[in-house]
Amino acid sequence: MILLLVSLAICLVIGIPVAFSLGVSALTYFLTYRPELLIILPQRIFSGFNSESMIALPLFILMGQLMNDSGITRRIIDFSNLIFGKLKGGLGCINVFASMIFGGISGSSSSDTASIGAILIPEMEKRGYPKEFAAGITVASSTMGMIIPPSVPMILYCVTAEQSVGKLFLGGAIPGIMIGLFQLIINIVISYKRDYPKENFTYTKKHILATIRTSLVALVMPLFVVGTVVLGIATANESAAFGVMYSIVVGLFLFKGIKLKNLPKAFLQAIKTCSSIMIIIAISQLYIWILSLEGVPQMVANSVISFNLTPTLLLTTLMLIILVAGTFIDVSPAILLITPVFLPAVVAVGISPIQFGGLLIAGLAVGAVTPPVGTCLNVAAAISKLEIGAIFRGATPFLIGNIVTLILICFIPPLTTYLPELFYGIK
Amino acid sequence: MNRVVRKIDKIVNRIVDIILMVMFIMIFLMVFNQVVLRYVFNTSIMGTAEVFTMLFTYSSALGAAIMLRHREHIKIAVFLDKLPMKVKKYVITFNYLVIGVFCFFVFRESLPWLNSIKTFRSQVTGISRAVESITIPIAFGMMIFYCIYNIFLIYLNPEELHLETTDADLEVKELLNEAAAADRIALGREKKDFQGETK
Numbered sequence: 001m002i003l004l005l006v007s008l009a010i011c012l013v014i015g016i017p018v019a020f021s022l023g024v025s026a027l028t029y030f031l032t033y034r035p036e037l038l039i040i041l042p043q044r045i046f047s048g049f050n051s052e053s054m055i056a057l058p059l060f061i062l063m064g065q066l067m068n069d070s071g072i073t074r075r076i077i078d079f080s081n082l083i084f085g086k087l088k089g090g091l092g093c094i095n096v097f098a099s100m101i102f103g104g105i106s107g108s109s110s111s112d113t114a115s116i117g118a119i120l121i122p123e124m125e126k127r128g129y130p131k132e133f134a135a136g137i138t139v140a141s142s143t144m145g146m147i148i149p150p151s152v153p154m155i156l157y158c159v160t161a162e163q164s165v166g167k168l169f170l171g172g173a174i175p176g177i178m179i180g181l182f183q184l185i186i187n188i189v190i191s192y193k194r195d196y197p198k199e200n201f202t203y204t205k206k207h208i209l210a211t212i213r214t215s216l217v218a219l220v221m222p223l224f225v226v227g228t229v230v231l232g233i234a235t236a237n238e239s240a241a242f243g244v245m246y247s248i249v250v251g252l253f254l255f256k257g258i259k260l261k262n263l264p265k266a267f268l269q270a271i272k273t274c275s276s277i278m279i280i281i282a283i284s285q286l287y288i289w290i291l292s293l294e295g296v297p298q299m300v301a302n303s304v305i306s307f308n309l310t311p312t313l314l315l316t317t318l319m320l321i322i323l324v325a326g327t328f329i330d331v332s333p334a335i336l337l338i339t340p341v342f343l344p345a346v347v348a349v350g351i352s353p354i355q356f357g358g359l360l361i362a363g364l365a366v367g368a369v370t371p372p373v374g375t376c377l378n379v380a381a382a383i384s385k386l387e388i389g390a391i392f393r394g395a396t397p398f399l400i401g402n403i404v405t406l407i408l409i410c411f412i413p414p415l416t417t418y419l420p421e422l423f424y425g426i427k
Numbered sequence: 428m429n430r431v432v433r434k435i436d437k438i439v440n441r442i443v444d445i446i447l448m449v450m451f452i453m454i455f456l457m458v459f460n461q462v463v464l465r466y467v468f469n470t471s472i473m474g475t476a477e478v479f480t481m482l483f484t485y486s487s488a489l490g491a492a493i494m495l496r497h498r499e500h501i502k503i504a505v506f507l508d509k510l511p512m513k514v515k516k517y518v519i520t521f522n523y524l525v526i527g528v529f530c531f532f533v534f535r536e537s538l539p540w541l542n543s544i545k546t547f548r549s550q551v552t553g554i555s556r557a558v559e560s561i562t563i564p565i566a567f568g569m570m571i572f573y574c575i576y577n578i579f580l581i582y583l584n585p586e587e588l589h590l591e592t593t594d595a596d597l598e599v600k601e602l603l604n605e606a607a608a609a610d611r612i613a614l615g616r617e618k619k620d621f622q623g624e625t626k
Contacts, residue, residue, distance in 0.1 A: 015507030275490025
């Protein structure tokens, strides 16, 4: 077991891709202890690739990509401006609210930072906001991309934990909105304290109507996708396929941002992005197999039971582990590594896997914007020309909103379980 | 010799890209078609799910191989990027060797495994299990080739692997380019709307 973990750590540190780090450490284990089991290698890897439920993954990636490519960001920002522009620190509120909408559409924190940050960070700077604040709020608000459904990490968790995608979509809704609201409040408090400006954009009636119409068209999509899954009208795969078709139609004919000739490229890009996650899923099957061979999940569950930890205490401990892991490991591999180890223990003490899933995704979202590893931070650094440390300092007050939500998820299970129970009727 | 290998690499990349694209478009159409058939025509085509799952397995595995060629797999590059270029080259070479060894074992073990399952057939489509499972030796065989090829590139043509640029910078550049392209479209459309309005 120690050999497995040490070899994995070494491989990760020297920059071997996560998927192959898992594979190499598994190979090391097999060659050292169980060479007769090498035949397992192709079988387990194939079973990881051969998953019908994961087809939703590239489709959701494509759906977000197409909506993003169709150039809706400016409309979403304009729409947010209509609602929050007149408040002090209006641009900060616009930034957070636009991320809430964008999160539901794209499901990706890094494209959220790139799209919204590229427009709003320079704009906020021009309007007298400190650069650190502008970049910080952009990065912190991008965390909602993963938490507000539909979300790619949620699908990944559901497949790994064998949970219903619809339930977790619903489970993520309240925490996602709460983070947004906390960040809005924090922004308003800071803005009044520092006397940040209001926005005085004047739009024509036609522009306002066009903005509302476009934003509503974009907003319908996540609602439709989540709705069809939750109501059992379609599976996650089918709703994702519908979402893709909707994005294509809207992008081609309504927003006119996508060209037909660019569609194949978008498909290629989406399947390639998905492949880099699928190879981790596939090879992690070896790792998970070894973990269960060694009885690790059971060992962890037994230890937790023997410590007599209450569900809240266990979740708080796990929250800290997730936050630390998230600062070093990317979201997808973190989900694949943490879930099989801790889920049995979580279930053993009576915690809902949906509550754990909500905590895991929300926790990893914070990790994704914490140095040293954080694509969102790098993107914001490239836009604002600030050091990552400075951006993180700017993001810290807003991340308090995330941390408070995480703590509340640990202490108040209905935050994540109420909606799933309401719609599905069972725990 | 160098030119021949490069040409082969270019052709293989192009072919795999086309295969991936076509397979994913087929998957999308099949899944979409499944819903339409069920809700509109109250019918379904037997075995569709099995076929698109097989296509997904193929495309994911082949895509993963191509991603290795372009050094685009998810990794923790923060320590690697801090190394001096000369040391970085050696470490990346070592990494490819290690990955290559792993892929070799998977490839080697997949051959007897394929042989053992070739007689199993799907009850719905009648397709041999070996047909879908063959993707493992194909993808991992390609990965072995790309490991060797990339090791050569590190010393012969490092620019092609973007070794001078950190992985984080490459990712950021790509994201910002995409965002800028989308924003240009939005601005162009807004301008058009505005012109229409003033007319």
